[in-house]
Amino acid sequence: SQQGEEDPQALSIQEGENATMNCSYKTSINNLQWYRQNSGRGLVHLILIRSNEREKHSGRLRVTLDTSKKSSSLLITASRAADTASYFCATDDYYGGATNKLIFGTGTLLAVQP
């Protein structure tokens, strides 16, 4: 079963604007990760945030985590046409013991118009 959902399902913005996508999950976690997928390709890891962290930055990416609300957000600043892709959040299997087994959300399709 999928751990949670991303919101919105699709997002269209202009180059230079910021893009924010949200992820909700259902159970306790050790970490939450964000991945990017270009159409028809494999996923690429973007950033990992641990359950005891509230915010993390990597280049133009900013991730927040609120474990009390079981939610995370990914902010992409100053977006570029090359950021067009699907973005997925993934959480680990905290209770299953397989702590590196990832459970993915449903994804947000981001389109950045030049």
Next chain:
Amino acid sequence: DGGITQSPKYLFRKEGQNVTLSCEQNLNHDAMYWYRQDPGQGLRLIYYSQIVNDFQKGDIAEGYSVSREKKESFPLTVTSAQKNPTAFYLCASSPQGMNTEAFFGQGTRLTVV
């Protein structure tokens, strides 16, 4: 170059046939995974393996089988028992332990004709 390789990229299968998807990694990772992705949807876990000669079912294992005889290889067989096999299949690997990222192959698109 280190990485994870899936082959073939495109695969066509007739109904009633079994087909095997290849996944090889040279990252020295202990854990490997198979996911299925349907159009416009997220990834669903089929099988995963945390160590050689051991593997566990994921959420949608019915109609699929795997083996893990070597650390670097985790082939997935789609059997005739899988009623709706047309999908995009993704293989991934990761180091053991908590808080590790997964590395993905480029996927195999399977179409039943």
